[in-house]
Each structure stands twice: as C-alpha cells, then as structure tokens.
Amino acid sequence: xxxxxxxxxxxxxxxxxxxxxxxxxxPIPDSARYGSVNRVFTVWFTPNLVPAGFFLGTLAAAxxxxxxxxxxxxxxxxxxxxGSVIVGLLAQMGPKTGMAQMPLARLAYGKSIVVxxxxxxxxxxxxxxxxxxxxxxxISILTxxxxxxxxxxxVICQGLLGILGYEAIHTFEKYMALVLGALFVVLTVAIxxxxxxxxxxPDAVAGLDQLGAFILYSTIIASFVVAWALYAxxxxxYLPASTxxxxxxxxxxxxxxxSAGWVETLGLLVADKATEGGAVDTINxxxxxxxxxxxxxxxxxIGTVAVNAMNDYTGSLSLQAAGIRLxxxxxxxxxxxxxxxxxxxxxxxxxxxKIENILLFLSYWIAPWAAVVLADWRLRRGQANVSRLVDFxxxxxxxxxxxxxxxxxxxSLPFQTSTLGGEIAANTGLPINGxxxxxxxxxxxxLVGFVVAFAIFWVGARSMADRPVGQETAAA
Numbered sequence: 001x002x003x004x005x006x007x008x009x010x011x012x013x014x015x016x017x018x019x020x021x022x023x024x025x026x027p028i029p030d031s032a033r034y035g036s037v038n039r040v041f042t043v044w045f046t047p048n049l050v051p052a053g054f055f056l057g058t059l060a061a062a063x064x065x066x067x068x069x070x071x072x073x074x075x076x077x078x079x080x081x082x083g084s085v086i087v088g089l090l091a092q093m094g095p096k097t098g099m100a101q102m103p104l105a106r107l108a109y110g111k112s113i114v115v116x117x118x119x120x121x122x123x124x125x126x127x128x129x130x131x132x133x134x135x136x137x138x139i140s141i142l143t144x145x146x147x148x149x150x151x152x153x154x155v156i157c158q159g160l161l162g163i164l165g166y167e168a169i170h171t172f173e174k175y176m177a178l179v180l181g182a183l184f185v186v187l188t189v190a191i192x193x194x195x196x197x198x199x200x201x202p203d204a205v206a207g208l209d210q211l212g213a214f215i216l217y218s219t220i221i222a223s224f225v226v227a228w229a230l231y232a233x234x235x236x237x238y239l240p241a242s243t244x245x246x247x248x249x250x251x252x253x254x255x256x257x258x259s260a261g262w263v264e265t266l267g268l269l270v271a272d273k274a275t276e277g278g279a280v281d282t283i284n285x286x287x288x289x290x291x292x293x294x295x296x297x298x299x300x301x302i303g304t305v306a307v308n309a310m311n312d313y314t315g316s317l318s319l320q321a322a323g324i325r326l327x328x329x330x331x332x333x334x335x336x337x338x339x340x341x342x343x344x345x346x347x348x349x350x351x352x353x354k355i356e357n358i359l360l361f362l363s364y365w366i367a368p369w370a371a372v373v374l375a376d377w378r379l380r381r382g383q384a385n386v387s388r389l390v391d392f393x394x395x396x397x398x399x400x401x402x403x404x405x406x407x408x409x410x411x412s413l414p415f416q417t418s419t420l421g422g423e424i425a426a427n428t429g430l431p432i433n434g435x436x437x438x439x440x441x442x443x444x445x446x447l448v449g450f451v452v453a454f455a456i457f458w459v460g461a462r463s464m465a466d467r468p469v470g471q472e473t474a475a476a
Contacts (some may be wrong), residue, residue: 057267
C-alpha cells in the first residue's frame with residue numbers, strides 16, 4: 001500500500017469505495033470515471049453549515065456595516081448567487097478534463113502556477129484554522145474537554161478523511177447533509193423563536209452610506225462562497241465525461257446558495273445578540289438550558305470536519321500543482337497539521353479582526369485568478385489537451401496569465417476596504433483603501449480585479465501565436 005501511495009496509484013472505483021486514494025493531480029482516465037451528478041449538491045451543501053457562515057450573518061449589525069435585517073438579507077442572497085456562479089462555471093471543467101482545479105489551471109498559468117498554487121495551499125491552511133476555532137470550541141463545550149484536546153479530535157478526523165480522499169469525502173458529505181440538515185432545522189426553529197427583535201432591526205445608515213455598506217456586506221458574503229472556486233473541479237473530476245454540464249453548474253449553485261444563505265440568515269436573525277466570544281458562544285448562549293444546545297454543538301463539530309477535510313484534500317492537490325513532488329496523502333496530512341497551528345494563533349486574541357482580514361485581503365487574489373482561468377477556458381471553447389499538464393518541465397512560462405492576475409490584483413488595491421489593507425497602506429504608502437472613503441466604503445475590489453485580469457488575458461492570449469502544443473488557446 002505504501003508503494004502505491006508514493007507512486008500515485010490507487011483510485012476509487014465506485015460510490016462507497018473508501019480505499020485510500022493515492023492518485024494525485026494526474027487526469028482521471030475515462031475508464032475510471034463514475035458517480036452520480038446529484039452528489040455535486042451534497043458535496044457543496046454540507047461544508048457550508050458551519051459557524052463561519054453564522055459569524056458572517058452576525059456581522060451585518062457590526063458598527064462598520066450597520067445594516068438592518070431586510071437590507072442585509074438581500075445582500076446575503078446577492079452575494080451568495082454571485083460567488084456560487086463562479087464556482088459552478090469552474091466545476092463544469094472537472095468532468096470534461098478529469099482534472100482538479102489548481103492542476104488544471106496549468107493550462108493558463110504554465111510554470112507560473114507556482115504562485116497561485118502555493119497561495120491556495122496557504123489559504124487551505126488558513127481556512128482550516130478559521131473553521132477549527134469554532135469546531136474545537138463546540139466540542140469543548142459539548143464534552144468539557146480542554147480546547148486543545150478538542151482541536152486534536154477535529155484535526156485527526158478531518159485528516160483521515162483528507163487522506164482517504166475523493167470518495168470518502170463525497171460519501172461523508174452525502175450522509176452528513178441529512179444529519180446536519182436535520183440538526184439545523186431544529187436549530188432554525190429555536191433561533192426563529194427568539195428573533196423577533198432581529199427581524200425588526202432597521203438600517204443604521206442611510207443614502208450613499210447605506211449603499212456602500214450594502215456592497216461591502218455583499219462582498220464579504222460573496223468572498224465566503226467564491227473561495228470555493230479554487231476547489232471547484234476537485235470534486236467533479238471523477239464524474240463521467242458525458243455528464244451534463246448544466247446539471248453540474250446548477251447543483252453547485254443550489255448547494256452553495258442554500259447552505260451558506262441558510263446559516264448566514266440564522267446569524268443575521270440574532271445579530272443583535274452576538275457575543276464577544278464568537279459564533280459558537282452566541283449559539284450556546286441563545287440555546288442555553290435547552291437540550292438543543294448539545295445538538296447544536298454536535299452539528300458544529302461535524303460541520304467542521306466536513307469542511308476541513310475538503311481543505312486538506314484541495315490543499316494537497318494545490319501543492320502538487322505548484323510542482324512540489326510530495327505524495328497527495330502526505331500533503332493532505334501536512335495541511336491538517338499546519339492548520340492546527342493556525343487555529344492556536346487565531347484563538348489567542350482578536351478573532352474577529354483576524355477572520356475579517358483572511359476573508360477579505362488574503363482572498364482578493366482569487367477573483368483575478370478565476371478570471372484568467374475562465375478567459376482561457378472560453379478561448380479554448382471548453383476543449384483542451386490536458387495530457388501534458390502533468391510534466392511541470394514541459395509547461396509554458398505562463399507569464400501572461402501571471403501578469404494578468406497580478407495586475408488585476410494591483411489595480412484592485414485602491415478599492416479594497418479590509419483593515420489589514422489599511423494598516424499596510426499606512427506603513428508602506430501603497431494605495432490600498434485609497435478610494436474607500438470616497439466610495440462610502442463599498443468594496444469593489446473583487447469586481448475590478450476580475451474584469452481587469454479577464455480583459456488583459458483575453459486580449460493578450462488572442463494576440464499570441466505558437467503557444468506550446470496542447471497548451472494553445474482555441475482563439476481564431
């Protein structure tokens with residue numbers, strides 16, 4: 001078995017096959033494809049039923065946003081739809097190519113994939129840390145165990161799933177969708193019963209300030225969902241090549257918007273009751289003295305394992321995409337271990353500020369990255385020879401793609417509103433947040449970065465000739 005893992009062998013052969021997936025970033029051959037497209041819904045539904053989403057819902061009432069219930073609810077709907085559409089478009093590439101998302105991005109980025117590959121690897125570790133803060137706190141409340149012991153339980157469970165790989169994750173998400181769905185229905189009934197003041201909460205801002213807050217909150221909501229863009233085809237790559245692309249798209253959009261929107265709305269309902277201890281303490285306080293409190297903590301623990309296993313799996317593939325020759329199972333274990341350290345750092349102090357910075361400033365690069373991948377895919381008309389993508393040495397430079405991504409990110413700097421960006425601007429003189437005040441703190445960085453990167457790559461790629469065989473665009 002060890003030899004198979006090191007050599008990259010071993011693929012699941014059917015639904016429910018829980019053998020270790022030693023196979024790494026290489027394309028899945030047609031003969032090994034299987035699975036129902038309906039599972040695309042559950043693989044995106046389950047991992048969003050986590051306290052991070054609940055936390056985002058409570059942010060609507062924060063002083064730097066100040067939106068009332070109905071305005072914030074509209075922002076939640078719009079933000080989730082915008083973010084999930086991007087993920088849905090990228091998820092369609094899995095069945096067509098048999099490749100995971102970051103390895104497939106080698107088509108556009110070539111050797112330059114090192115930059116986004118390592119960035120996503122670090123992002124997966126960061127998301128592990130964020131989610132585990134909540135999950136470990138819930139397990140600690142439920143069992144009375146010390147935080148660090150509860151954290152170890154979370155990390156071991158998620159690490160095992162990440163090591164087992166694709167099919168184990170799909171199977172876990174499928175059954176936990178039923179379990180967590182039932183638990184969150186119960187939690188919803190309990191929260192709605194205490195949410196009369198939340199429904200009536202008015203906007204604390206008006207006019208252009210209200211519009212700016214609405215855009216900022218929509219961006220924060222979208223950032224939570226659009227982060228899945230980096231994972232999209234990882235969980236569709238084993239589907240048969242004949243799978244209907246429209247079904248992949250709509251199951252992805254439905255799974256993401258329903259789950260993220262649901263849990264964010266729960267947080268929004270009780271935003272005025274949010275405690276300084278964070279989402280888990282808020283939920284526990286609201287349900288205090290009720291048997292539902294224990295069920296809620298159990299749901300949070302399960303949800304944390306569900307989402308972090310996906311972080312570990314995608315992180316392992318992203319590291320391979322960057323050219324690091326480390327077996328997938330070892331890389332997945334490494335992400336889980338490093339996420340453990342990030343959790344301890346996040347839990348030390350200023351949790352709200354650190355999470356806001358990760359959600360915004362550290363994820364601004366995702367929009368221009370996705371723009372380049374989608375532009376390249378469009379130029380190829382959805383057809384590509386991926387057989388040569390495995391050989392890092394044979395890749396083209398990817399200079400155009402990297403330049404488009406970096407320029408898109410740079411141009412978006414003045415439109416960012418993260419507090420970390422403001423601190424960097426103050427210390428370096430960089431024009432981060434330069435337009436924030438004049439735009440009433442409406443965060444347009446994602447939109448600007450996406451449009452600029454897409455345009456640069458589109459124009460540049462159409463003007464290029466003689467790209468390497470198998471890596472050329474399909475532009476006329």
